Structures are given as structure tokens and as C-alpha cells.
Amino acid sequence: MIIALDAMGGDRAPREPIAGAVQAARELRLEIALVGRREIIEGELARQPHRPAGLRIVEAREVIAMGDSPAQAVRQKRDASTNVAMRLLKNGEVAAVVSAGNTGAVVASALFNLGRLPGIARPAICALFPSTEHGVLVLDVGANADCKPSYLVQFAHMGSTYMERMFAIPRPRVGLLNIGEEEKKGNELAQEVHQKLRRTHLNFIGNVEGQDITRGAVDVVVTDGFTGNVMVKATEAVLDFVFSRMRDIVSSRIQYQLAGLTLRGALRDMRRRLDYSEYGGVPLLGLKGIVIVAHGRSDAFAFKNALRTASEAASSDLLSALTGLPKK
Amino acid sequence: MIIALDAMGGDRAPREPIAGAVQAARELRLEIALVGRREIIEGELARQPHRPAGLRIVEAREVIAMGDSPAQAVRQKRDASTNVAMRLLKNGEVAAVVSAGNTGAVVASALFNLGRLPGIARPAICALFPSTEHGVLVLDVGANADCKPSYLVQFAHMGSTYMERMFAIPRPRVGLLNIGEEEKKGNELAQEVHQKLRRTHLNFIGNVEGQDITRGAVDVVVTDGFTGNVMVKATEAVLDFVFSRMRDIVSSRIQYQLAGLTLRGALRDMRRRLDYSEYGGVPLLGLKGIVIVAHGRSDAFAFKNALRTASEAASSDLLSALTGLPKK
Numbered sequence: 001m002i003i004a005l006d007a008m009g010g011d012r013a014p015r016e017p018i019a020g021a022v023q024a025a026r027e028l029r030l031e032i033a034l035v036g037r038r039e040i041i042e043g044e045l046a047r048q049p050h051r052p053a054g055l056r057i058v059e060a061r062e063v064i065a066m067g068d069s070p071a072q073a074v075r076q077k078r079d080a081s082t083n084v085a086m087r088l089l090k091n092g093e094v095a096a097v098v099s100a101g102n103t104g105a106v107v108a109s110a111l112f113n114l115g116r117l118p119g120i121a122r123p124a125i126c127a128l129f130p131s132t133e134h135g136v137l138v139l140d141v142g143a144n145a146d147c148k149p150s151y152l153v154q155f156a157h158m159g160s161t162y163m164e165r166m167f168a169i170p171r172p173r174v175g176l177l178n179i180g181e182e183e184k185k186g187n188e189l190a191q192e193v194h195q196k197l198r199r200t201h202l203n204f205i206g207n208v209e210g211q212d213i214t215r216g217a218v219d220v221v222v223t224d225g226f227t228g229n230v231m232v233k234a235t236e237a238v239l240d241f242v243f244s245r246m247r248d249i250v251s252s253r254i255q256y257q258l259a260g261l262t263l264r265g266a267l268r269d270m271r272r273r274l275d276y277s278e279y280g281g282v283p284l285l286g287l288k289g290i291v292i293v294a295h296g297r298s299d300a301f302a303f304k305n306a307l308r309t310a311s312e313a314a315s316s317d318l319l320s321a322l323t324g325l326p327k328k
Numbered sequence: 329m330i331i332a333l334d335a336m337g338g339d340r341a342p343r344e345p346i347a348g349a350v351q352a353a354r355e356l357r358l359e360i361a362l363v364g365r366r367e368i369i370e371g372e373l374a375r376q377p378h379r380p381a382g383l384r385i386v387e388a389r390e391v392i393a394m395g396d397s398p399a400q401a402v403r404q405k406r407d408a409s410t411n412v413a414m415r416l417l418k419n420g421e422v423a424a425v426v427s428a429g430n431t432g433a434v435v436a437s438a439l440f441n442l443g444r445l446p447g448i449a450r451p452a453i454c455a456l457f458p459s460t461e462h463g464v465l466v467l468d469v470g471a472n473a474d475c476k477p478s479y480l481v482q483f484a485h486m487g488s489t490y491m492e493r494m495f496a497i498p499r500p501r502v503g504l505l506n507i508g509e510e511e512k513k514g515n516e517l518a519q520e521v522h523q524k525l526r527r528t529h530l531n532f533i534g535n536v537e538g539q540d541i542t543r544g545a546v547d548v549v550v551t552d553g554f555t556g557n558v559m560v561k562a563t564e565a566v567l568d569f570v571f572s573r574m575r576d577i578v579s580s581r582i583q584y585q586l587a588g589l590t591l592r593g594a595l596r597d598m599r600r601r602l603d604y605s606e607y608g609g610v611p612l613l614g615l616k617g618i619v620i621v622a623h624g625r626s627d628a629f630a631f632k633n634a635l636r637t638a639s640e641a642a643s644s645d646l647l648s649a650l651t652g653l654p655k656k
Binding site: 130131142145146177179185186187188190209210211213214215223224225226227229230231233234235236237238239240241242245246249250252255256258259260262263266267270274 | 458459470473474505507513514515516518537538539541542543551552553554555557558559561562563564565566567568569570573574577578580583584586587588590591594595598602
């Protein structure tokens with residue numbers, strides 16, 4: 001089984017994806033196809049302490065930039081690394097794709113090259129929020145700014161299946177992101193989705209709010225892509241803000257500096273664990289193929305974990321389980 | 329000028345609101361009407377080190393509980409402290425109301441007893457996010473789950489006026505909470521509001537995201553009450569989570585405990601500053617009267633600051649400035 005890695009995607013590409021691939025090949029014995037410009041990939045590989053077996057290069061001459069329009073990039077840059085990786089997946093040459101590139105373009109490329117699973121109206125981008133061991137899967141966090149109620153019901157089915165297969169949770173608890181516990185709470189969309197979710201066979205636990213996510217009272221949280229995206233970015237911004245303020249405090253006085261040195265490793269560890277995006281990549285759900293999105297900021301460690309996630313998803317029966325979902 | 333304080337409102341009522349009123353009366357020389365059950369308020373006042381001039385009690389026999397339906401509580405508990413305080417404001421006996429009670433009930437009571445400002449379709453609940461000196465005003469954060477585009481334009485006008493009058497910001501930068509910078513980004517509501525805001529005379533800087541808020545690139549952020557409420561609660565939950573994890577780390581090893589002791593005061597200070605709700609209460613905008621909402625968790629310090637905010641708002645020409653806003 002081979003995993004395709006978009007070697008040109010991410011703020012720190014090509015160095016970090018390639019370093020991550022080297023780690024994953026060595027430590028996890030994964031076979032990885034590095035997709036991108038051959039000479040750049042070769043150059044980066046030459047910088048690595050050694051070149052493990054299991055790595056190959058698939059040439060892709062173009063790169064989708066962060067500022068490119070997703071729809072245009074997919075159609076006009078046919079030979080971009082993201083598109084080439086998706087075509088490998090489509091043709092069965094690889095079992096999954098990992099990319100930290102422009103998320104909009106990854107979604108567009110996956111839609112264009114792979115297509116949607118039967119009965120799924122819209123694919124969803126997921127985020128894993130820190131809380132319990134495995135985190136809480138939140139979807140959609142950005143693929144669909146306007147959602148019909150039926151989309152959120154499909155997200156619930158897909159998210160539940162993902163958490164069940166990937167984390168061996170027997171009946172994942174599904175919550176609806178809302179602004180109060182009572183079923184009559186929320187905007188029209190949330191109220192309608194609440195009623196629909198009650199009629200499914202999912203383990204629907206009702207409306208949830210921020211505190212329910214962080215205390216791990218739920219496994220899967222569904223929301224529209226607008227609200228989900230705002231939530232992800234706001235919480236990320238607040239985390240950045242807290243840790244940067246903390247650095248300011250620690251450096252402000254000599255006795256704080258000493259205390260900071262003592263706590264440094266533990267706090268950095270915590271910071272990393274809070275960065276939901278760093279511990280393994282998150283799936284794009286609803287597509288005919290396993291696509292794992294890594295955060296734009298990902299370092300080698302994060303890429304290694306995303307490759308692991310992709311390999312686990314591809315080895316499981318996730319895709320066939322997703323294909324057999326109820327369609328309402 | 330007298331400020332009415334709902335002495336029965338908040339998770340820590342009546343102790344903390346009353347202690348805050350005592351501090352505000354002593355340190356800020358405010359005149360405060362404590363609204364609630366006389367015997368309870370007298371009992372709490374007796375526990376205070378001394379009873380400053382400027383405090384009076386206005387009897388209200390009933391209390392709105394956190395679980396009460398706002399609409400019912402307002403109509404059926406006519407003698408609840410929140411309702412009595414609003415009637416004092418309506419009758420001109422006080423210049424402003426401060427409450428940390430059930431926010432839904434405070435909004436309902438204000439709407440019922442005071443009514444809306446002319447031309448304002450919906451009142452908005454605000455939050456102050458930490459960032460620059462004064463924070464960033466975000467509205468609506470919960471009064472209106474479903475919004476028409478015109479509501480958000482009104483929120484923008486009200487928020488801009490508030491920041492201009494209360495924080496002496498000449499042309500407050502107004503942003504639209506969205507999921508990308510480009511004007512075509514976002515759900516239908518956001519796209520329509522973007523076009524409308526461009527046609528106002530406000531200092532509209534375009535779409536903003538979480539990072540823009542925390543780095544203080546904007547003064548006023550408008551959004552619908554669903555998205556705003558989710559954002560406020562999620563960021564609050566993440567902050568709680570980070571600080572509780574930090575406590576776990578610090579207590580896990582003896583050398584961490586020592587370092588933690590050194591940093592304790594500074595970190596606690598930071599925590600408090602990050603708690604946007606703690607540093608002075610936030611306005612309900614769009615009503616015929618100054619109503620300041622304090623966070624349910626408020627302690628005496630937070631109540632004192634909320635009383636200060638109320639007094640500053642009442643002394644300014646905020647209400648007449650809000651009354652003269654353009655109506656489209």
C-alpha cells in the first residue's frame with residue numbers, strides 16, 4: 001500500500017513534508033509517493049541523514065499557491081502536485097492522499113478528480129478538537145458555507161462512521177453545535193437538523209456547546225461550514241494569543257525566565273497537543289477516496305502523523321463503511 | 329446619577345454583586361440601587377467591612393432563575409429583580425442597569441420594559457474580546473440566532489458608535505466576521521452584509537477572522553447571534569481548558585510546582601485579562617436605555633467594573649448618539 005504525499009503543499013514545504021515522509025518511511029515502514037518537482041524533492045532528500053526504502057518520487061511540474069482560486073487552480077494547473085496525487089488515487093496507484101496545501105484547492109481537486117460518494121451531497125472538512133485521548137471530530141469546518149439540513153445529517157453519519165472505524169468507539173456520541181441545550185434553541189438550520197438527527201439511528205446526544213467539546217462529552221460535532229470555520233479559527237487564534245502572552249510574561253523578569261525554563265518542555269508539549277491539527281491530519285469525508293488534510297503549519301512530526309492516519313484509514317474498511325451509509 | 333444593580337443575578341449572587349457594589353460606591357463614588365430581596369441584601373451588607381454612602385435598596389420579591397424561560401419569566405415574574413430594575417430605568421429613576429442574570433431574560437426584560445430604539449429591528453448582545461487595550465467589540469453574540477442582512481448593518485452602526493463614545497476611538501474599524509478575506513467569501517448572509525457595509529459611511533475594513541480579532545486589527549466585529557455565540561463559548565471553553573491543563577502540569581512535579589508558584593500571580597493576571605467578560609461588562613445595544621450585562625461568573629471586581637462601565641455609558645451621550653443613527 002502506497003500513500004501519496006503532496007510534497008509541495010504547506011507553509012513549510014517542501015522541507016517539512018519530505019522530512020515527515022522520511023520519518024514515516026523509516027519508523028512506520030510506510031511506502032510513500034512524494035508528488036512534486038523531482039529536482040526539488042531530490043534536493044531535500046539529499047539533506048536528510050539517510051534515505052529509507054519505501055520512498056519514490058512522482059513528478060508533478062506545477063504547484064497550487066495559497067492565493068490561487070481553488071476552482072481555477074484545479075482546472076488550469078492540471079499538472080499541479082495536488083491534482084497529480086488525486087489522479088494517482090483515482091487510478092488505484094495509491095491508497096490515500098495527504099496534503100497540507102490550500103484546503104480549498106484540495107477539496108476542489110478531490111471533488112473534480114475523485115467525485116463524491118454515492119448519496120453524499122457535499123464533502124466535509126473535519127477538525128479534531130483536543131479533549132479526550134482521540135479528540136472530538138468537528139465537521140464541516142469550511143467546505144460548505146451554506147448548508148441544507150440534510151447535509152448536516154450526512155456529516156453526522158460520516159463523522160460517526162469515521163470515529164467508530166478509526167478510534168474503535170462503538171457508538172460515537174454525536175452532538176449538534178448549538179447555542180443552548182434545549183431542542184428549540186438555535187437558528188432555523190440547527191432546529192431543523194436537531195429534529196432530523198433525532199430520527200436517525202445515530203447515538204445523537206443533542207445540542208452541544210464549546211464546553212462539551214473540551215470536556216470530551218461528545219465524539220462527533222456537526223455544524224455548517226461557516227460556523228465551524230469561525231470556531232476553528234477563533235479557538236486557534238486564542239491559543240496563539242495565550243501562548244504568545246505567556247512568552248511575554250516569562251521573558252519580562254529574570255525569576256520568571258528561570259521558572260519558564262523549568263516549565264518550557266511541558267508547556268510546549270501541551271501546546272502541541274492542543275493543536276488539534278498537528279496530531280495526525282484530518283479527513284475530507286464524502287469523497288471516493290481517502291484524503292487526509294494536514295494543517296498548513298505542519299512540521300515533519302505532523303506530516304508523519306498525517307501519513308500514519310492516512311495509512312490507518314486506507315487499511316480499515318472506512319471507505320466501504322462510508323459508502324453504505326443511510327442517505328437521509 | 330444612580331445605577332441599578334440586579335443584586336440577585338449571577339452565579340455568585342447575592343454575595344459578589346453586593347460586594348462589587350460596595351467597592352464601586354467606596355472607590356468610584358457611585359450611587360447604586362441594589363435591587364432584590366431586602367432581607368438578603370441587608371444580610372450581605374452586614375457582612376461587608378463597612379457600608380459606604382451611596383447604596384440604597386429597592387425591594388424586588390422575585391428572582392429569575394437561570395433555567396427560567398426568558399419570555400415567561402418576564403411576563404409572569406413581574407416583581408423579579410431584573411424587571412424591577414428595568415422599570416426603574418424606564419421611569420428615569422436610575423440612569424442604567426447592570427445585571428449578571430440569565431442573559432436571555434435580561435434581553436427579554438429590557439425589550440419588554442424599555443423597548444427598542446427607533447429604527448432598530450433587533451437589540452444585540454456584545455462581547456469584548458481581549459486584544460488591544462480596550463478589546464474588540466463583537467456583536468451579536470446571542471440575542472438573534474437568525475439575522476437578516478439589515479440587522480448586521482445596524483449592529484455595525486451601534487457597535488461603531490459605542491466604541492467611539494466609550495473608548496474615544498475616532499473612526500472605529502468595523503469588520504465582518506467571515507471565513508476568508510475576499511469579499512466573495514462566506515455564506516449568503518455574510519456576502520450580502522459585506523456589500524451593504526461597503527455602502528455605509530462606516531470605517532468598514534472588510535472581512536475578519538479570529539487572528540484579526542486577537543491581534544487587534546479591528547475594533548468592532550459584526551456577526552449573527554448564532555455564530556457569535558458559538559465563537560464566544562468555544563473560545564471561553566478553550567481558555568478554561570488551557571488553564572486547567574496548565575494547573576495539572578504545574579502540580580504534576582515538585583520542580584514544576586516551584587516554578588508555578590513563581591509565575592502564579594502573573595498567569596492569574598493574564599487569565600483575568602483574557603476573560604473579556606470580566607473587565608467591565610458589555611452593553612445590550614438597541615434599547616431605550618443603558619443596560620450592561622456582566623458575566624454569570626462575575627466576582628466583586630467584575631461587578632465593580634461593570635458598574636463603572638454603566639456609569640460611563642450613562643454620563644456619555646451614547647444613547648442620543650445611538651438614537652441618531654442612520655436606519656439602513
